[in-house]
Amino acid sequence: MRAPLRRDGARGVLGGVCAGIARRLGIDPLPVRVVALVLAVAGGIGVPLYLLAWAAVPGDAEARTMGRSRRSAVEIALGVGLLAIAALLALRGMGLWISDAITWPLALVAGGIALLWRGGILERSQPLPAPPPVDDEQPEPAERVANVSRQGLGAALFIAAGLVFLQATGSLSAARDVVLAAIVVAIVLALIFAPWTLRMARSLTVERAERIRSQERAELAAHLHDSVLQTLALMQKRADDPREVAALARAQERELRAWLAGRTPAEGERRLAPALEAAAADVEATYRVPVDVVAVGDADLDTAGEALVAAAREAMVNAAKFGEGSPVAVYAEAADGGMQVFVRDRGPGFDADAVPADRRGLRESVIGRMARHGGRATVTSAPGAGTEVELVIGRDA
Amino acid sequence: MSAPRVVVVDDHALFRSGVRAELEGHVDIVGDAGSVEEAVGVIAQARPDVVLLDVHLPDGSGAEVIARVAPEHPGVRFLALSVSDAAEDVIAVIRAGARGYVTKSIAVDELADAVHRVHEGDAVFSPRLAGFVLDAFAGAPPPPRVDERPDPDLEQLTAREREVLQHLARGYLYKEIAHRLGISTKTVEAHVSAVLRKLQLSNRHELSRWATTRRLVD
Numbered sequence: 001m002r003a004p005l006r007r008d009g010a011r012g013v014l015g016g017v018c019a020g021i022a023r024r025l026g027i028d029p030l031p032v033r034v035v036a037l038v039l040a041v042a043g044g045i046g047v048p049l050y051l052l053a054w055a056a057v058p059g060d061a062e063a064r065t066m067g068r069s070r071r072s073a074v075e076i077a078l079g080v081g082l083l084a085i086a087a088l089l090a091l092r093g094m095g096l097w098i099s100d101a102i103t104w105p106l107a108l109v110a111g112g113i114a115l116l117w118r119g120g121i122l123e124r125s126q127p128l129p130a131p132p133p134v135d136d137e138q139p140e141p142a143e144r145v146a147n148v149s150r151q152g153l154g155a156a157l158f159i160a161a162g163l164v165f166l167q168a169t170g171s172l173s174a175a176r177d178v179v180l181a182a183i184v185v186a187i188v189l190a191l192i193f194a195p196w197t198l199r200m201a202r203s204l205t206v207e208r209a210e211r212i213r214s215q216e217r218a219e220l221a222a223h224l225h226d227s228v229l230q231t232l233a234l235m236q237k238r239a240d241d242p243r244e245v246a247a248l249a250r251a252q253e254r255e256l257r258a259w260l261a262g263r264t265p266a267e268g269e270r271r272l273a274p275a276l277e278a279a280a281a282d283v284e285a286t287y288r289v290p291v292d293v294v295a296v297g298d299a300d301l302d303t304a305g306e307a308l309v310a311a312a313r314e315a316m317v318n319a320a321k322f323g324e325g326s327p328v329a330v331y332a333e334a335a336d337g338g339m340q341v342f343v344r345d346r347g348p349g350f351d352a353d354a355v356p357a358d359r360r361g362l363r364e365s366v367i368g369r370m371a372r373h374g375g376r377a378t379v380t381s382a383p384g385a386g387t388e389v390e391l392v393i394g395r396d397a
Numbered sequence: 398m399s400a401p402r403v404v405v406v407d408d409h410a411l412f413r414s415g416v417r418a419e420l421e422g423h424v425d426i427v428g429d430a431g432s433v434e435e436a437v438g439v440i441a442q443a444r445p446d447v448v449l450l451d452v453h454l455p456d457g458s459g460a461e462v463i464a465r466v467a468p469e470h471p472g473v474r475f476l477a478l479s480v481s482d483a484a485e486d487v488i489a490v491i492r493a494g495a496r497g498y499v500t501k502s503i504a505v506d507e508l509a510d511a512v513h514r515v516h517e518g519d520a521v522f523s524p525r526l527a528g529f530v531l532d533a534f535a536g537a538p539p540p541p542r543v544d545e546r547p548d549p550d551l552e553q554l555t556a557r558e559r560e561v562l563q564h565l566a567r568g569y570l571y572k573e574i575a576h577r578l579g580i581s582t583k584t585v586e587a588h589v590s591a592v593l594r595k596l597q598l599s600n601r602h603e604l605s606r607w608a609t610t611r612r613l614v615d
Contacts, residue, residue: 296531335535
């Protein structure tokens, strides 16, 4: 399929019409230009044809911005105005006499109409496509300014046309009184309605602020409903199970704190402290044992860091399972490129030299895992003194 | 030693009566208050040994209560107690003069123990507070300001103090720390008191500007 006809602004001499036609035909622009020049010189038909093509065929830039015309307002006005003059001159040449009082105003009006319609109604009536995201960083304000100036120029052309018409018919002085009266009326009306308009604008601002506020309130209400109120309802139902109630309350507290701090789990997951918090929340929810995390410093997690968090999680599970309900304390420190995590429970403890068979999880998924990632795990425990697992990666591992 | 006389300052009546019931027998609760104004009045009248002080109050903060009470009643000691674990709030109330900070989820016997400790003039650091302090004192000390006598010792922790704080953050009790580090419990207490003093007097910008730079909520 061939490319649609577009004016070639880059290679064009005047408006890029000839270059565009040449590109469409797949030939060099020179022959096209020669033909156009011949048509212009012999008989003059080339000039209006060129202008017509200039006005009617969209340029490259316009095509790219999907109909949002980038042609300057002056260009359009000139083009259409010249077209109108050409048509009138042609009519005069054919013997149809049109008075000068009509000719010039008509040309101006034609230009003005072209501007107003192109800039306003025509574009508005087309569904505006979404602006290209990268091409123009902020097309909106510039676009609006261009529209305003285009419409201003169009209106100015209209007024000029009116003045020229009045001048030509000799009724300008009479019209002056009318215009003066109209201006006075306009000023009086403006003064009368100014406060009202101002108040209107202000109340619009107030209303917008109110709307934003109520949206925020609705969002907050939605969040509280989904989290806190649900949990409170659940806690009322489980009132006879204190462990369950405590676990629900702690899970909700954790969630609410994260929300208040503006931490979303998705973006926080890959950092040490939030990852440990998440693991603690999981273990707490599963084993109904409070797990407190204290973190000093924070660091991004690489593969070894992920292994550290996984090992810490396993240690928390162990502490929750064998700590006989005692709270689990997790302390993490990230500094100088190293990470250190302590997981401690106040349970019955065990003889570290004779790790029972059911503690193999500790050996495999904690000690083994840390060693595989160039880290170290140390388990300190004694009967009656609780258990502490120390995990180190990086620094002095 | 007689039971310490305690005033509980917290805006939640439910919490106040809960603490009163829990600490019954451990300490002598001589009054309670739900706001800064009320607290100032009650403390002046009851003359307690220890004030259990919520960090946030409806008409101000716990730090405000300390600022208004401490000059006239220097014997009254304060223990901050809160669910609000934002570092800046906790540090603020400690710098105002509180002798320690514990979370409201603390077990009863630990709370009673903390009150006794504060009553005896010691500092009470929950694991959370120990973590905050380690965080605040991480990194190099700031250069001394020209307009004041430099006291570099105030601006950083000694290796031993750091060690004690780490053990506190890991959930160890003073007695256990003493045992692990091979020092006496009294020495552990001395270290913690020294840290408290540094926390209150240090010029580290981490302490004064914590709120704006970290936005840490537990």
